[in-house]
Amino acid sequence: MTDISDEDLKVLVETMGKALGLPIGDDNASIVEAHLRVAFKMADFVGTFPLSDESESATVFSA
Amino acid sequence: MSFDPVLAEAHEVAAAVRSGALSARAVVEAHLARIAKHDAKLGAYTAVLKDRALVQADGIDAKRARGDALGELAGVTFAVKNLFDVAGLPTLAGSKINAEHVPKTTDAFLVRQLIAQDAILLGALNMGEYAYDFTGENQHYGPSRNPHDPDHMSGGSSGGSGTSVAAGMAHLSLGSDTNGSIRVPSSFCGLFGLKPTYGRLSRGGSYPFVASFDHLGPLARSPMDLALSYDAMQGADPHDPMQAKRPASPVSVLLHGGLAGLRIASLQGYFATGATADAYAAVAHVAEALGTDRKAEILEAARARAAAYLITMTEGASLHLDQLRTRAGDYDLDVRDRLIAGAMVPGIWVDRAQKFRRWYRDEVMKLFQDVDVLLAPSTPLRAPRIGQKMMTLDGVDMPVRANIGIFTQPISFIGLPVVSVPVWTKGERLPIGVQVITAPWREDHALRVAQALATSGACRAPVAALD
Numbered sequence: 001m002t003d004i005s006d007e008d009l010k011v012l013v014e015t016m017g018k019a020l021g022l023p024i025g026d027d028n029a030s031i032v033e034a035h036l037r038v039a040f041k042m043a044d045f046v047g048t049f050p051l052s053d054e055s056e057s058a059t060v061f062s063a
Numbered sequence: 064m065s066f067d068p069v070l071a072e073a074h075e076v077a078a079a080v081r082s083g084a085l086s087a088r089a090v091v092e093a094h095l096a097r098i099a100k101h102d103a104k105l106g107a108y109t110a111v112l113k114d115r116a117l118v119q120a121d122g123i124d125a126k127r128a129r130g131d132a133l134g135e136l137a138g139v140t141f142a143v144k145n146l147f148d149v150a151g152l153p154t155l156a157g158s159k160i161n162a163e164h165v166p167k168t169t170d171a172f173l174v175r176q177l178i179a180q181d182a183i184l185l186g187a188l189n190m191g192e193y194a195y196d197f198t199g200e201n202q203h204y205g206p207s208r209n210p211h212d213p214d215h216m217s218g219g220s221s222g223g224s225g226t227s228v229a230a231g232m233a234h235l236s237l238g239s240d241t242n243g244s245i246r247v248p249s250s251f252c253g254l255f256g257l258k259p260t261y262g263r264l265s266r267g268g269s270y271p272f273v274a275s276f277d278h279l280g281p282l283a284r285s286p287m288d289l290a291l292s293y294d295a296m297q298g299a300d301p302h303d304p305m306q307a308k309r310p311a312s313p314v315s316v317l318l319h320g321g322l323a324g325l326r327i328a329s330l331q332g333y334f335a336t337g338a339t340a341d342a343y344a345a346v347a348h349v350a351e352a353l354g355t356d357r358k359a360e361i362l363e364a365a366r367a368r369a370a371a372y373l374i375t376m377t378e379g380a381s382l383h384l385d386q387l388r389t390r391a392g393d394y395d396l397d398v399r400d401r402l403i404a405g406a407m408v409p410g411i412w413v414d415r416a417q418k419f420r421r422w423y424r425d426e427v428m429k430l431f432q433d434v435d436v437l438l439a440p441s442t443p444l445r446a447p448r449i450g451q452k453m454m455t456l457d458g459v460d461m462p463v464r465a466n467i468g469i470f471t472q473p474i475s476f477i478g479l480p481v482v483s484v485p486v487w488t489k490g491e492r493l494p495i496g497v498q499v500i501t502a503p504w505r506e507d508h509a510l511r512v513a514q515a516l517a518t519s520g521a522c523r524a525p526v527a528a529l530d
Binding site: 020 | 370
């Protein structure tokens with residue numbers, strides 16, 4: 001996923017912006033793309049951790 | 064009066080007010096004068112409640128004159144990050160948009176708990192917009208500055224909470240900590256800061272950021288002041304559904320228990336790489352003062368930080384989505400575009416992050432079978448200059464704003480209690496903090512360690528010398 005090209009990322013941000021009704025324009029598109037690329041990197045890192053199929057989510061969390 | 068009520072610690076002031084050696088009004092007037100003199104430059108407060116504070120002070124003095132018992136925090140001044148509800152004020156949460164909100168009619172739960180012990184609310188404090196910040200900077204209200212060197216950051220997002228206490232403009236402050244926002248300003252401003260166990264203190268009456276990570280807690284100039292305020296704030300609140308159903312567990316009576324029986328280790332691996340030498344020297348200083356050379360390692364901490372990053376940006380985006388559609392131009396630009404990116408993160412990534420979170424929590428709990436206390440840097444560096452965008456850590460250039468919390472995020476990710484303790488190095492103008500981390504619900508262990516460090520002089524939190 002981190003291999004996504006700059007052009008594909010630009011299209012993704014533009015399309016998602018339209019789908020979600022979020023303001024993407026010349027003033028912020030490249031910044032949003034940069035933040036999303038960092039998120040991709042983080043997601044790749046988390047996603048490669050081997051979890052069992054039975055893993056439970058911590059969505060409702062208690063320490 | 065044998066001491067200056069501005070320079071004295073909270074517990075000393077409370078004792079003086081209870082004994083009649085000092086009036087609550089004198090305490091408040093001294094603080095209001097200091098705020099009037101210095102806050103225009105430091106930017107800690109967004110609202111000063113002069114009349115309310117004086118009325119409350121007079122009420123406390125009248126109680127004492129009648130012979131009524133006074134609370135544990137009698138005459139102690141405090142202020143709160145402006146994401147706490149305060150009667151008569153809109154809850155800004157550092158934003159321009161929330162300034163249009165209707166003023167609140169009641170105080171947040173924790174504010175009421177402190178006032179019930181006769182602490183006096185001085186006002187609301189500046190913060191990074193919507194708590195998505197580690198710097199203490201704010202495009203709408205200006206930066207909260209570091210009192211020990213105003214050209215440098217206070218740290219965030221509870222920036223005003225750090226500035227106010229370090230500047231002697233309040234004895235205590237309350238902050239919130241989602242990914243490090245109590246521990247970072249504690250580190251940069253040289254304070255003791257407590258992030259309790261997730262679910263311990265009610266968040267009722269506070270503006271959220273990332274509900275599954277949000278904690279509230281105090282910043283102070285001594286471990287005893289943290290303990291007294293923490294004890295006062297415990298208690299059940301039906302308005303926070305995530306508050307743990309546990310009885311109050313007072314810690315101030317345990318504070319002088321010493322280090323006997325505590326197994327203390329410095330964290331290696333992730334927590335011992337990628338920071339400045341200052342950060343590691345601070346951990347070594349604390350370990351030496353505690354007489355320990357034991358080491359421990361939390362596996363997969365880097366991945367925990369990555370998972371926290373993903374959950375933060377998506378939960379934050381979810382909270383702000385509607386407002387981003389209609390008021391995007393009114394956001395701090397540094398905050399807005401991260402939230403917009405967070406709205407585009409696929410749900411499967413967040414699910415993976417939440418599943419990893421449970422695995423990681425279980426692994427860290429195993430570590431606490433062999434140790435009671437873990438030490439790690441609070442921040443990878445001393446406070447950067449205000450406006451600084453990039454920093455170099457371990458030879459790598461990286462953005463300041465996103466990376467100040469690299470050592471705090473893997474800990475709050477699983478809700479562990481932490482006291483950040485301040486370390487001063489000879490010749491350095493700015494302090495740096497060390498995290499004292501314990502197992503869930505063992506705030507007493509962290510505070511005992513902090514007290515031992517304060518008693519030995521290894522850690523201290525002086526009021527800044529202001530011009």
